[in-house]
Amino acid sequence: MQLSSYLLNAVADNGVSKVFGVAGDYNLRFLSHIASDERLEWIGTCNELNAAYAADGYARVNGLAVIAVTHGVGELSAINGIAGAYAEHVPVIMIGAMPSTDSITEKRMMHHTLQDGDLLHFVRAYGEVTVTQKVLSDPATAARDIDEAIAMCRASRRPVYLGVPVDMIERDIAVTAPGPVSIPAVDTGQRSAFAAAVRRVLGDARQAVVLVGPEVGRFGLAGRMERLAGLGVPICSTFAAKGVIDERLAAWVGFYDRSPSAASAAAQIVEHADALIVVGSPLADNEVGSPVSPAVEHARVLLRPGFIRVGEDTFDSIDFDTAVAELVEAAGATSFGAPTVTSGRRPAADASNATATVPGLIAQAQLWPAVAGGLADGDTVVVETGTSLAGMADQSLPADCRYLTQWLWGSIGFALPAALGAGLADPTRRLILVTGEGSLQLTAQELSSYARYGVDVAIVLVHNSGYTIERSLDGWNAEYNDIAEWDYEQVFTGLTAGRVQNVHAETPEQATKYLREHTTGITVVHVHTSKHDVPRLLRAVAEQTANSPERQ
Incomplete structure (x- = not known):
């Protein structure tokens, strides 16, 4: 059996039906095998970082994801997203197409390399953000290496790296009856x-x-x-x-x-x-x-x-x-007494007097309950790092609501591609993305993939003139916390070839209404807040970090 067939069979047998990535000359032959596999669909993203984010979102829903990129330039573009998956225990298989085995052993000067003859730099780089790295260069051991890597990925819920030299893609490999992958026994x-x-x-x-x-x-x-x-x-x-x-x-x-x-x-x-x-x-x-x-x-x-x-x-x-x-x-086997404090639930915030002073702006204290009010049972809700994450943290969720964030790694721009992956993993649920314009500007081009692959989504886009979370920490009026002004309606229309509906919520009630009404297609609900208005939790974080050793 050819290596490519064995590898693709293995990922499909483990429940993967989408492969994310970007085409490059080292991986083209491998991608041709994906294209001919009826069980797999290639999801080509706008860049490798977005592919890694999308694979992360897909894995959080599906249980496993695969990304395939080209050597060097593609691998390094994706590594931030893979690092986030490592930090947050998300099982992603990274497949890096490499120069040929002869090129590696003879240390040839190849494109997409550092021109020093060492073609394993990026395998070692992935050693920092994956639990195992296997270069599939030996036909006698490749099948076992693939099986072990996938087992480790699933067991650890962390990424693994598989390097595939171009001359190995269609190479016949030794395939025996799969034996048990060694997992340390519990003492x-x-x-x-x-x-x-x-x-x-x-x-x-x-x-x-x-x-x-x-x-x-x-x-x-x-x-x-x-x-x-x-x-x-x-x-x-x-x-x-x-x-x-x-x-x-x-x-x-x-x-x-x-x-x-x-x-x-x-x-x-x-x-x-x-x-x-x-x-x-x-x-x-x-x-x-x-x-x-x-x-x-x-x-x-x-x-x-x-x-x-x-x-x-x-x-x-x-x-x-x-x-x-x-x-x-x-x-x-233990009896427990009642807690000395019976409830830690925070009462719903009274936002009746928290109105914004400028017409058309919505106060943060009103915005987030309004967004939560627009959610429905069973929704998949993907929330971006920053103001959106802090605002939604205090809100109650409907029943059976799947809630995805990247709280610990916190790479802004993650949510838009991750929501794409989550939507592709489970299109039966309504998909809601909550993000701010600062984060969106990092990965906005991936909105085009929603239109390309027919992923329905409602996007709550918070316009607050920059990085509000950073303002709350340092630089309240600093220029480095500002962002460029975009004509978002024109941008979204261009990215989706016109397959988007832009609506503007000038009141909390309108925000709730627009979310509740969304069923299919791409809907962007634009909401505007003051750049100096922050959610309660964000103020709390600023209080905590003010005295942190990292802020001294």
């Missing part, structure tokens, strides 16, 4: 010790609380957290985990928000719990505050991919999934 002794340690923590606790982070969602463990809630364990979420836990659950006590202005009851529950259990959180600065609260940093139990700790003891051979399963089992 039964450690598992028993871990289970006993968790039972002791829960049994001795006056107040046990679980703080849920985004990795719970990435590893498909939200159902287990909701089982804990059903057992009476109070559940609190970081904002990075918004959309992971059903916020209507009786045991869900709110978002962990340490900012002084928030007066968060949920934060009080977390800080005063004598048995805090942190699940799936890297404890990043923009997730739990900086510096990290001692109560959170020294939580009695910390469970995340690659790191399992109870008290001072770590359990290196226990995987995240197993640890969470043992936690739920231990909780089932």
Whole structure:
């Protein structure tokens, strides 16, 4: 069997039906095989970075994604998007087409290289942002390398890199009956010790609380957290985990928000719990505050991919999934009292007096409830880093709403291509994109792919004259936080060849109405805010970062 056939069969057998990327001379022969495969559709994006973002969005919905690019220039263009997938545990297979095996071994001077004869520079670069890198240069081992890489991608929920030299694309490779891919076994002794340690923590606790982070969602463990809630364990979420836990659950006590202005009851529950259990959180600065609260940093139990700790003891051979399963089992054998603070839910903000002073501008305090009011059960909602992310964080979501953000990596411009990928992964759901004009200007050209591939979307575009999130941190009136003025209607009309509807919401009610009315096609709901108006959470972040060691 040819290498290309084996590789494409493998990704299709793992549920992938779209391959994202950009054509280049090193990968053209490989792309011809994608084009002839009835199970796969090539999604050509405007550049490789956007392809990586789109693959990220696709993988968050589908469970796995593939991007194929050319050597050097294509790989480096995509690497920021792959790094984001690595940081946020998103399983993406990066296929980099390479010069021939002879060119590599003989160190030939090839185009799209650094002209030093070393044609493995970019394989090593991907070593920083993928869990494994395989150059498929040996027909005897290529099939096994492919199988192992895909298994590692799925298990770790992180990207992998496959380098395909051009002379290997149609090379016959050795194919044997696939054997089991080695996955480290769980040490039964450690598992028993871990289970006993968790039972002791829960049994001795006056107040046990679980703080849920985004990795719970990435590893498909939200159902287990909701089982804990059903057992009476109070559940609190970081904002990075918004959309992971059903916020209507009786045991869900709110978002962990340490900012002084928030007066968060949920934060009080977390800080005063004598048995805090942190699940799936890297404890990043923009997730739990900086510096990290001692109560959170020294939580009695910390469970995340690659790191399992109870008290001072770590359990290196226990995987995240197993640890969470043992936690739920231990909780089932434990009785829990009511939390000392019964609810961390923030009352709905009273925006009745928060009107903008300029006609046609909508106050931030009114905008985000209006956007949330336009959402429907089952929507896929993709929210951009920055003002949009902060504004939507405080809003309640409808039932069965899929909510996608890039909270931790935070690369602005991510959301528009990522929403394309999410929409292609599941076209049965209504797709809503919420973004600001600063972020949109980085990746706006990918709007053309929505029209090209028939992806329906409603886009809430917030016009606020620049990078409002950066203004709130530093440079309130600085020119470097301004952006160029675009004629967005003309831009969108040109990018979609006229297949777009632009509507302007001058009141919160109009914003809600336009979103509710969207069913098919591309609709852009333009809303305007003052460049110095910021959502509540963004003010809180500014408060926190003002005293952060990183800001001194």
